Amino acid sequence: MAEAASGHPPILELSEVAKSFGPVLALRSGRLEVGPGSIHALVGENGAGKSTLVKVIAGVYRRDGGGFRFRGADVDFGSTGESKNAGIAVIYQEPTLFPDLSVTENIFMGRQPTRSGRRIDYPAMYAEAERIFGRLGVAIDPRRIADGLSIADQQIIEIAKAISLDATLLVMDEPTAALSSVEAERLFTIARALRDEGRAVVFISHRLEEVFGLCDTVTVMRDGAYVGTRAIAETSTDEVVSLMVGREVADLFPKAEAAIGDVVLEVDGLTAAGEFHDIGLTVRAGEIVGLAGLVGAGRSEIARAVFGVDGYDAGSVRMNGVPVPPRSPRASIRAGMALVPEDRRQQGLVIDQSVARNVSAAIRGRLTTLGLLLGRAENRVAAPWAGRLEVKTSALDMDASTMSGGNQQKVAIAKWLATEPKLLIIDEPTRGIDVGTKSEVHRLLSDLAGRGMAVLMISSELQEVLGMADRVYVVCEGRITAELGRDEATPDAVMHAATHVGGHLAGATHADEKVLA
Amino acid sequence: MSTSTVGHAVDERTYAAYSRPLWWRVVMTREFAMIVLLGVVYLWATGNVASFDGPLALYYLFLDIAPILMIALPMTLIIITGEIDLSVASTMGLSSVLVGIFHADLGLSIPAAAVCALAIGTACGALNGVLVGYVGLPSLAVTIGSLALFRGIAGGLLGTEAITDYPEQWTDLAKERLFGPVEGGYSGGWLGPVTEPASYPLVLVPIVVLAVVFGVLLHATSFGRGIYEIGLNEQAAKFSGVDVARTKLLLFAIAGAVSAFAGVYYTLRFGSARGDNAEFLELQVIAAVLLGGVSIFGGRGALPGVLAGVLLIGIVSSALRLEDVSSNVINIVIGVLLVLSVISTSLLAWISGLRVARTKSDHPTKGNQR
Structure with a gap:
């Protein structure tokens, strides 16, 4: 050029x-x-x-x-x-x-350099890939396959x-x-x-x-x-x-003070080999607890185990003092838990199903009369929740797949709020949400906590954690490396704990270990 | 239920429950198309095929398709979860052999033998269900295996023999009719006057009961919603508290029980228990379910369409047989019908996909990126 x-x-x-x-x-x-x-x-x-x-x-x-x-x-x-x-x-x-092809083959797909007889010139291809990676300053082996x-x-x-x-x-x-x-x-x-x-x-x-x-x-x-x-x-x-x-945005983190009540969720010594180790945490009524850390630190895995989608090897989960059986989302829902998973499109809702069915999915069991579940009952429950979250759709029988990504998110959240949970675990509450809706979600979380709901919020956005949480647990490589109160939670303190599992903290097991920057 | 715990003081949106009027939602469905097609074919057959409108045609038609009608019910539910059960006909054959052996060799009465066969059939289905639901193996592989296993046991128990000695009251009951006379053979109707022109086999009564039970289970219970969710997105179903493994176990066990019941019926209807009874029937069942509009990928379909699908195949083959069309040609016709139906489903999906793509505005969708 x-x-x-x-x-x-x-x-x-x-x-x-x-x-x-x-x-x-x-x-x-x-x-x-x-x-x-x-x-x-x-x-x-x-x-x-x-x-x-x-x-x-x-x-x-x-x-x-x-x-x-x-x-x-x-x-x-x-x-x-x-x-x-x-x-x-x-x-x-x-x-x-193409997951089964090498990195280099992926780069040159459809236009591989050839030698005589239309044979692919692998040496030239690898050399060129290596040259480009060098220029980009990245260390990727051009011969490795793309999978993984x-x-x-x-x-x-x-x-x-x-x-x-x-x-x-x-x-x-x-x-x-x-x-x-x-x-x-x-x-x-x-x-x-x-x-x-x-x-x-x-x-x-x-x-x-x-x-x-x-x-x-x-x-x-x-x-x-x-x-x-x-x-x-x-x-x-x-x-x-x-x-x-198109208007001035209100404060992005409208955190309201809420009266903090009794312990709702109590996790003790939760361990799953290779995923997380000796996790202990509590969430009280009216409290927003942040679970901070880097992507891949094991936070979502902890949430899945607590909710019972995955199993765990040791430890216990209690809701209001009552043990919650492992490996049963159904039992967790009954105990008053809700989990809005990170991947809403794949895990949070059934994209090819109507708004009404999605919103009522987690509470269907309660909507039956004489064991029969009628569409009318689903609509009756879905309408107010869709309305409260301002889901944009023409009718309740529209498939979620016809809606925009932001609206699908709202449907996924509405579905879990409809269960009227005592504890809401929400994984990356504002991922993929635009600025205007973001503060809506934050206001909603704050509002829910204000009404006595316990909220466990997993977030990779530091600002969000610091702005919303009353207390922050920092997870690093499957362990809780710090528990910080609202006053102690500074960007430095959180980032330090999120990146330093080694050194003197290698054996840190308890939630109340504190790390200061 | 009360839902007023959370929310802003903003005035709330209101929503229409349905985007289309009732007639549209009823008429513009695959099921409705199947039922119309069924009606058209039936009218054509009564008008053009000699003796199709006779009192015997429908009676024998139902007598013949009864096992397919029964097994298609649980098969529909299984296919909607995205699984499949290829072992149903083998379970049916095994149950047939067991009824024969229990009755002839062990001296059990027919009801006692039937109950035992039913229990073993349920266990066969449960075995599939455990392997698919709890062990997590693909149902296609599991039931190909159990297809061979159950059929092998059935053949091993009886070899090439047939047990043909059953009390007449029971073999007659299997062929009993509800209304009207049947020329030759049986004395007076079980119900109703002797002059009624059309007559139906008694076996339709349990079939209708089963159809209603399965229809309600699939379309009007929380369990049924779970079946659709598993087929559309198993992961999301799990997150919503659907017990995926237990649902699959139950469905396969039910399929085993219904297949065993069909086996008992088959044995008494033909008065013969053989190791190769009902061989390849699973293909006819699956064909009928798919013809009825159930997606082989799971998540879509409805029971009325399936019933229409079974009846359509039954009427077409029965009418063609009465016309003295060779069985090869009948197979070709049914095969073409099935392929067309599968194509039409994809075509419909493609057209509605276009519609969605057009109504969808701008938002990142992973699917349609290149």
């Missing part, structure tokens, strides 16, 4: 792009101008039209109207192949690699693919949603290197701190339309947020 400095004509110019699906106008007037050597953030709430815009760029959708110029020429991609050939690469949140790579590494394979194609524009669609902060930082380093090579990067994220840390320009979308573009240096988080939601 000749143009490396900014000030050059933009690589990508989209203006007044529109796309509708039947009667639904997903994109009214999308606008995006990205210059070479720039990392450009694209932000907006769920449903703002970001993904549709990306799919137009990628050639998945053909736009209905508007202008689309790439590297100075009008283009109209009819397939992903055309956009790829033109030099556009899209890296999705969860890449789809972390999501972060899979994204890097996709980026390597883009570089081998010499893509001039890389679009990253929420790449950090499933990454730990260390992995995300590595991705940012790579993104900066790509920028410095003169490529253009479009970065989509819900995390504004990432946008402000990484990007130089930000374009905000709302309701399928362009709202504005700002240079990062000349704007603030507050301004971007208010552009996104």
Whole structure:
């Protein structure tokens, strides 16, 4: 690429792009101008039209109207192949690699270098892969198979693919949603290197701190339309947020003081070989307890074992002093527990079933008359809960799969609130939720605690933990390494405990061990 | 139930219970299409096939498809959970052999022999259920194995012999009819006047009872909702408190019991217990269930459609047989019918998929990324 400095004509110019699906106008007037050597953030709430815009760029959708110029020429991609050939690469949140092929074969899939007789030139391929990895500064063995790579590494394979194609524009669609902060930082380093090579990067994220840390320009979308573009240096988080939601956002963490009551959940010495060890924790009525730590520290596994989806080898779980039998979600629900799992689409709800059936799924047993379960009873329970969470759907018999991701999340949460639990375990309460809804969820959690519910919240977002929790347990490599009160829980203290299981803390077993930064 | 513990003071949304009017929800279904098709084929057969509208045709039709009708009921539930049971016909054959042996060799009365066969059939099904539900093996593999196992035991017990000696009161009962006369053979009706033109076999009574029980179980109980959830998303079902393993165990055990009952009926109807009774019947059962609109991938389907599917196959083959069409041609017709039905399901799914894709606006979906 000749143009490396900014000030050059933009690589990508989209203006007044529109796309509708039947009667639904997903994109009214999308606008995006990205210059070479720039990392450009694209932000907006769920449903703002970001993904549709990306799919137009990628050639998945053909736009209905508007202008689309790439590297100075009008283009109209009819397939992903055309956009790829033109030099556009899209890296999705969860890449789809061929798990049984080597990393290198994945990078060169469909265009392997050949020697005479159409034989694949493996040495050349490996050498090229090694060269790209070196450039990206990552240590991945080009000969290893793709199966078992972390999501972060899979994204890097996709980026390597883009570089081998010499893509001039890389679009990253929420790449950090499933990454730990260390992995995300590595991705940012790579993104900066790509920028410095003169490529253009479009970065989509819900995390504004990432946008402000990484990007130089930000374009905000709302309701399928362009709202504005700002240079990062000349704007603030507050301004971007208010552009996104179209109004001033109330305090993101509306934590209300709640009267803290008796112990509701008591976990003692819970151990599952290879997953977590000697976990002890308590949650009281009216209390929000955070379970902090890095992705993969074993927090979700602990929650699953407590709820009975998975078994455990030793230890006990008590609700209000009564032991809860292991391996039985049904018994846990009866004892007053609810678990909103991390993967709502796979575990939290049945995507191909109606809203009414999903919301009433965990309390069906209570809705029967003479053993019979009628649709009317399900609707009666589902309607108020869907309403309280402001689920957007035309009717209660619509399948969850017809709804947007944010609304599916709401259905999954409504389903568990409908059980009127004494203890709500919620795994990553705001993952994949846009800013406006985020504070709604936080307000809801605070509200629930205020009414005497015990809440155990697993979160990888430090701000969320610090903003919402009365008490924080920090989990590192399957052990609780710290218990911090609201006053002691500083970002430093939590991060220190989350990353330091070794050293003098290797034998730490008790919840009341404290680590200070 | 009271649901007013949480919430904001915001005015709440209200929702329509259904997105379509009642007639749409009834008429625009696979089940309704099957029932209409069944009606059309029946009318065609009575109008065009000589002797199909005679008093005997329906009587023999039901007598013949009774075992398929019975076993299709639990098979529907099993396929909706995403599993399959290939061993039903072998269980039926084993039960037939056992009734014969218990009666002829051990001297038990027919009801006592039937109860024993039923118990063993239930145990056979439970064995499948434990392996599938609790051990976690794929039902296709497990029941291919037990298909051979149960059939092998049945053959081993009787060899190539047949036990054909049963009290006439019981063999007659298996062929007893509800209304009207049957030419040749039996004296007076069990119920109703002798002049009624159509007549139905008595075995329809337990079938109707079973159909109602299974229909209610599947469509109007919490257990039934669990069956659909397991088929659509087993993990989410587990998270919602559905006891997946126990549900599967129960369904396979019930399938064993119903198959054994069908075996008892089959033995008495033909007055013969043989090791190869009802061989390959499982294929006809599964074909009928799929024809009735149940998805082989689980999670979709309804019992009325399945009943229509069984009857459709029964009427088509019976009408063609009365027309002196060879059995090979009948097999071809039924095979084509089945393939078409499977294609039509995918086609419908594809069309509604297009509709959904169009109504869905912008949100990240893993599925449709390339």
